[in-house]
Amino acid sequence: MNNEIKILEVLDYLPRHIRQMVRKLPDATLASIEEIRLRLGKPLCVSGCQLEIFIDAEGKESASAEKAYLVCEDDLKCSLQLVCNFSMYSVEEELRNGFVTVSGGHRVGVCGRTVTENGKVKVLKDISYMNFRVAKQIIGASDKVIGYLIRSPDCIYNTLIISPPQCGKTTLLRDIIRRLSSGEGEHLFKGMKISLIDERSEIAACSLGIPRNDVGIRTDVLDGCPKAEGIIMMIRSMSPEIIATDEIGRREDADAIIDAVNAGVKVVTTIHGSNIGDFLKKQDLSRIQKGVFERYIVLSRRDGVGTMEAILDGSLNTLYERNRK
Amino acid sequence: MDIDLIFRIAAIGIVVAVLNRVLNQSGREEMAMMTTLAGVVVVLMMVISLISNLFDSVRTMFHL
Amino acid sequence: MREIVNEGIELLLKIIGGLLVISASGLLGILFSNRLSLRYKELNNLRRFMQMLETEVTYGATPLPVALKNTSNKAEGLISSFFICISNSLTDRSFYTVWDAWTYAAEAVLVGSSLQRADIELIKSFGSILGCSDREDQKKHFELFYLQLKHQEDAAQAEIKRSAKMYRSLGFLLGTAVFIVLI
Numbered sequence: 112m113n114n115e116i117k118i119l120e121v122l123d124y125l126p127r128h129i130r131q132m133v134r135k136l137p138d139a140t141l142a143s144i145e146e147i148r149l150r151l152g153k154p155l156c157v158s159g160c161q162l163e164i165f166i167d168a169e170g171k172e173s174a175s176a177e178k179a180y181l182v183c184e185d186d187l188k189c190s191l192q193l194v195c196n197f198s199m200y201s202v203e204e205e206l207r208n209g210f211v212t213v214s215g216g217h218r219v220g221v222c223g224r225t226v227t228e229n230g231k232v233k234v235l236k237d238i239s240y241m242n243f244r245v246a247k248q249i250i251g252a253s254d255k256v257i258g259y260l261i262r263s264p265d266c267i268y269n270t271l272i273i274s275p276p277q278c279g280k281t282t283l284l285r286d287i288i289r290r291l292s293s294g295e296g297e298h299l300f301k302g303m304k305i306s307l308i309d310e311r312s313e314i315a316a317c318s319l320g321i322p323r324n325d326v327g328i329r330t331d332v333l334d335g336c337p338k339a340e341g342i343i344m345m346i347r348s349m350s351p352e353i354i355a356t357d358e359i360g361r362r363e364d365a366d367a368i369i370d371a372v373n374a375g376v377k378v379v380t381t382i383h384g385s386n387i388g389d390f391l392k393k394q395d396l397s398r399i400q401k402g403v404f405e406r407y408i409v410l411s412r413r414d415g416v417g418t419m420e421a422i423l424d425g426s427l428n429t430l431y432e433r434n435r436k
Numbered sequence: 437m438d439i440d441l442i443f444r445i446a447a448i449g450i451v452v453a454v455l456n457r458v459l460n461q462s463g464r465e466e467m468a469m470m471t472t473l474a475g476v477v478v479v480l481m482m483v484i485s486l487i488s489n490l491f492d493s494v495r496t497m498f499h500l
Numbered sequence: 501m502r503e504i505v506n507e508g509i510e511l512l513l514k515i516i517g518g519l520l521v522i523s524a525s526g527l528l529g530i531l532f533s534n535r536l537s538l539r540y541k542e543l544n545n546l547r548r549f550m551q552m553l554e555t556e557v558t559y560g561a562t563p564l565p566v567a568l569k570n571t572s573n574k575a576e577g578l579i580s581s582f583f584i585c586i587s588n589s590l591t592d593r594s595f596y597t598v599w600d601a602w603t604y605a606a607e608a609v610l611v612g613s614s615l616q617r618a619d620i621e622l623i624k625s626f627g628s629i630l631g632c633s634d635r636e637d638q639k640k641h642f643e644l645f646y647l648q649l650k651h652q653e654d655a656a657q658a659e660i661k662r663s664a665k666m667y668r669s670l671g672f673l674l675g676t677a678v679f680i681v682l683i
Contacts, residue, residue, distance in 0.1 A: 126596070189596045196563035197590055197598050203561075203634040234634065447680045455673050462666040478681060 118144055120215040121243050126189040129155065132180060135170025144245060145277075149187055151239040154179030160416060191238050194219050205311075206235045215323055216246040216316025246313060248324045252279065252417060253286035259422050259430060260287065260379075260406055261298050267291060267353065268405035268425075269372065272381040273390050278410045279417035280381050281357060285314050285324060287379060288355050292327020303377075305330045306351035308341035314357055339363035346374050353377045362395040369398055378403070385411065387423060406430075441486075445479050514683055521682075522675035529671015533664045538614035540656040542578055546623070547649045549575040549583070554642040557635070564598060564631045565590045582609045602627025619652055 118141050122130045125147070132155070133147065145159040154165040154176045164172045165179035173179040194211050195202040205211045210220045220242035226234040260267050270287070274280035294302030307330050309315050315322035317334040326332065331349045333341045338356050342364075345351055354371045356364075359380050371378055384390050387407055391400055405425040411418050413433075422431040452475035459468035552574055556567035565587045572583035585605040586598075595601040606624045615623075629641045 127593075192597055193593075196565060198557070198561075198563040198567075198631040199633060200557060200631065200635045200638050201561045201563045444680055444683070448677065451673055451677045451680065455670070455677075458666055458669045458673070462662055464666075475677075478677075482681070 115142055117215065117217075117247055118142070118245055121147065121213075121217050121245050124190060124193045124213055124219065124243065125149075126186050126193075129180075129182075129186060132166050132168065132170040133157065136166070136172070140164075140172075145247075146245070147243040149182045149190060149241040149243075151182055151184060151187055153182060155182055187238055187241060190241055191221070194221075194241075203234075207232050209235070210311075212312045212316075214316075214318040216313050218244045218246065218311070218313060220244065246316060246324075247282065248285060249279075249282050249417075250286065250289070250325070252282050253290050255419060256283070256408055256422065257287065257290050257295060257300075258298060259408075260291075261295070261300050264299050264301050265303065267303070267377050267379075269377055269403055270379045270406040270408065271390065271404040272379075272408045272410065273384045273387060274381065274410035275385050275412070276383065277416070278412050280410055281313055283408075283410065283417060284355065284357060284379070284381055285326060288314070288330060289325055289327040291353060291379070292329040302327075302329055303352040304350070305353040305355055306345035306349045307332045308336055308338050308345060308354070308356040309334050310336060310338050310341065310357070314355075339367040342367035342371055346371055346376060351376055353379060355379045357381050358383065360393070360395065362398075365396045365398045368403065372403055385409075386420075387427060441482065444482065448475055448479055451475075518679040518683065521679050522672060525675025525678065526668075526672040529667045529669070529674075532671070533667040535614045536656070536660045536664055536667075539616065539619070540653060540660060542613065542615055543619065543649060543653045543656055545575070545577065545579050547646060547653070549579045550642065550645065550649070553583075554639070558639045558642070561635065578609065578613050578615075582606070585609050598631045599627045602630065622648055622652065 115138070122133055125133070129149075133141075133144075136144075136157075140157075140162070143159040143162055144157050146157065148156045148158070150156070154173070156163065156165055156179075158164075165176050167173040167178050168180045194213055195206075199206070202211045206221060209222065210218050212218055220240075221235060221238055222240035222242075223238040224236055225232045226236065260270050262268050272280050272284060274283075288305055288307060291300070291303055292305045294300055305327060307315060307326060309317065309332055312334055314324070315326045315330075315332045315334065316324050317332055320334070322330075322332055331345070331351070333345055336344070338359060339361070342354055342356065345354060354368075354376050355378075357380065359365070359368065359382055368378055368380070382390055382393075382396075386409055390396070390407070393400075402425075407421075407423040407427070409420040409422070411420045413420070418433065419431065420433050421429055424430055452472055455471045455475075456468045459465070459471065549571055553567060553571045556562045556570055557564075560567070562570070568583045568587035568590075572580045572587060575583060582605055585608060586601045589595050589601045589604065590598070595604065603624050606620055606627070610620050610623065626641070626645050630638070633641075
């Protein structure tokens, strides 16, 4: 997927004048933008890998925050309307979680005043902060890891990717799925049937049922379904050889994974954390902390997005560590 | 003296009467009254020249 | 002989002229009468198609541009054009809020029709809340709108009872009156 086009997809959800301002930035800058932030009354800000600039009203990089274009209430209102496609009711569930996934797989984080009911967030109103995260597919992100995950030409290891936010975990997962599904000539891997449960429409970025990202030729995508139910549904209906999903964390997710493993299905998934310890500390996932995963991949941002910190096997022996090479 | 005129006045009279009834029935009584008035005015206008002639003849007859 | 023929032609012309005047006036009366019954039909249609829209919104959580397009395909006539106009102007990004698009479409599509000003203002007011809240709230607003529409429908029905026949008779009678005065 052309990354230039990806940023244009996100710009579609900004008010016209802001869109024009960002378009005027040099192409090199545009291609490396990862986030566009709208903060009420504060300067318009874009950031990316080793890049953070304020934009002024002419669309040029502003030397200081004072001269930059200040975001007004109308901008946020307009943006919100565009993001939820003029229909707040169609994204109410996502708004409650604090972000909306728009066409193309981009995540728009939304922040404002919450109205709670029974301790849970019922409605998010007076939106004053929006964060547009540009989703990028990087073909080849899994080049270095794929060898560790393949057990035999028709079998892989159950894999868990542990990563803090913004370290390329979703990009890595996406490429791993693509590789495992389409097959890998280098390791003589023939490709396996994968069922992808894409709860937040980020991995495959389905729009009107069609994945906008390349997730492989043998992949079935269940879009927008909660993970626990999705895993069970797919096991029963699509007879997968691998189940893939993103960001597990709840007890039900762990239970569903146990079901999958017991059914003889391999699992590739991710979790938030900065090292293996974070995973082992999570109480809700106690059922899968031993004897389920055979490969752990730990990511960080130390050498840029997608830095491989370490790869461990099922008994937590280190197979690869960044400093050792 | 035109027989024609008499028939015309009669026809207008009938039309006004029917209009009156229709308008009264649908509740627009003010309109009904206005049409009656209009009918009277129209008939008067049609006859005004004859009346003028009548007065002239009476005047000449009595002043002679 | 010639005089009789001339007189005959004159009489014929008078009769044809008279018939034209009476039928023209009568048709005008029928037109007015039909406007009333058309208004009632349009209000009824609007209520039906809004229910279809509500289903799309509250059960399918379909985004408005798509929901309006789908309902427009299922609907027909005036309301269909109204919905598709809104859907298109939202998709084209000609307007940035539903209310603007809705109001514009109301002025562009509904104003020349048999709907009265009061009906159009009522329809316009609905555009201010569409798509701005969650499903439950939207459902409530839809219910309220149906009540208001029904009220207008009943008024239209009463108006028909009162005036439809009247307009028809009025047309023909006035035509006849003009005919008589002018002959």
